[in-house]
Amino acid sequence: MSPERYQKINQVLAKRQPDLTLLLEEVHKPHNVSAVIRSADAVGVCDVHAVWEQNKALRKGTAMGSQVWVKTHAHSSLSEAINVLHQQNMQVLVTHLDDTAVDFRDIDYTQPTAILLGQEKTGATDEAVALADKSVVVPMVGMVQSLNVSVAAAVILYEAQRQREAAGMYHIQKVSEQHIQETLFQGGFP
Amino acid sequence: MSPERYQKINQVLAKRQPDLTLLLEEVHKPHNVSAVIRSADAVGVCDVHAVWEQNKALRKGTAMGSQVWVKTHAHSSLSEAINVLHQQNMQVLVTHLDDTAVDFRDIDYTQPTAILLGQEKTGATDEAVALADKSVVVPMVGMVQSLNVSVAAAVILYEAQRQREAAGMYHIQKVSEQHIQETLFQGGFP
Numbered sequence A, B: 001m002s003p004e005r006y007q008k009i010n011q012v013l014a015k016r017q018p019d020l021t022l023l024l025e026e027v028h029k030p031h032n033v034s035a036v037i038r039s040a041d042a043v044g045v046c047d048v049h050a051v052w053e054q055n056k057a058l059r060k061g062t063a064m065g066s067q068v069w070v071k072t073h074a075h076s077s078l079s080e081a082i083n084v085l086h087q088q089n090m091q092v093l094v095t096h097l098d099d100t101a102v103d104f105r106d107i108d109y110t111q112p113t114a115i116l117l118g119q120e121k122t123g124a125t126d127e128a129v130a131l132a133d134k135s136v137v138v139p140m141v142g143m144v145q146s147l148n149v150s151v152a153a154a155v156i157l158y159e160a161q162r163q164r165e166a167a168g169m170y171h172i173q174k175v176s177e178q179h180i181q182e183t184l185f186q187g188g189f190p
């Protein structure tokens, strides 16, 4: 591995935010999954959770190489996934287009946070809305009824990035030395 | 047209931002164009400009019905498109991944603004960078080299929306009565 690449990987790992994550509930289209994972990587998210009905694996090659850098965790049920996140003391926010949802900018993303994204056609399930701690919405003033799912994810992630940057959270290394060594080993020799 | 629909359309038109627009430089994939136009509609953008090499028309049906609400203007060359925008006193910002680009949050989007988006693979052309007034970038701290184009567009558009909301710009009707009458006529009877 070249010294430049070694340095780049180390810099990236130093800014990782293990307490900020996404949970994809049946998000199916590869180009959406790909776009979501690229945005996650770009703001320092290193773990993404997903629930698929038949426990399908994330298709390979959809995220332009970022899967090495963003670890995906597959869960067989939504309740299992949310349990895991709650055990990590995360607030679970479901993105949901209803009138009681909180404006996404009124959330404190410096807290450990998981953002739940719903399926392209049907949105988040009733179960997701019931199990999540809060519903959040990206306000819209147009005629269309929803944003693309990867767009909604990114707009919220960049608000989290803004708050975490302001709070100095990108200047404290949070991933463990072991994680760093493993990642250097796996990702350093593509 | 039902009274509810009539009222909805009027509410939407009252919040339109004719002095905020996008310029797509050879953005090709229908799902990206679709996602971009949905985001534009959602923040009140009512005009989107596009340049395609062979003057291809925007494919129909890709934006889930929002094309009625967001007018697309096709240009045969980039310089022509930028001329038109400059004649409207717009600052033209090219989204561009280079070290000299300004952080997208350091821009004043309450000014008349056009955001230029580059092609999925190759990005914005040298000509675009030369003709635009400024280069802007969405900061990234991960391993991937770029965001999906519709994601980058939305993150910037929602920063513009935030600034314009704070400046009270969604509370002043800016589109003309004529535009309102035309839109009610075209869009009211789908």
Ligand SMILES: C[S@@+](CC[C@H](N)C(=O)[O-])C[C@H]1O[C@@H](n2cnc3c(N)ncnc32)[C@H](O)[C@@H]1O
Residues within 6 Å of the ligand: A095, A096, A097, A116, A117, A118, A119, A120, A121, A122, A123, A124, A136, A137, A138, A139, A140, A145, A146, A147, A148, A149, A150, A152, A153
């Ligand atoms: C295309 S939308 C689903 C639309 C579905 N018809 C509904 O009513 O929920 C797919 C996902 O994108 C996200 N999404 C889209 N627009 C959003 C918005 N304005 N605010 C928050 N999340 C949004 C949510 O995760 C949603 O489940």
Ligand SMILES: C[S@@+](CC[C@H](N)C(=O)[O-])C[C@H]1O[C@@H](n2cnc3c(N)ncnc32)[C@H](O)[C@@H]1O
Residues within 6 Å of the ligand: B095, B096, B097, B116, B117, B118, B119, B120, B121, B122, B123, B124, B136, B137, B138, B139, B140, B145, B146, B147, B148, B149, B150, B152, B153
């Ligand atoms: C996938 S990128 C093109 C990548 C290309 N390899 C390059 O170096 O420009 C497609 C378009 O998305 C937008 N884009 C992607 N990431 C961006 C970022 N971090 N900041 C600003 N614009 C971005 C730009 O409009 C860019 O032209």
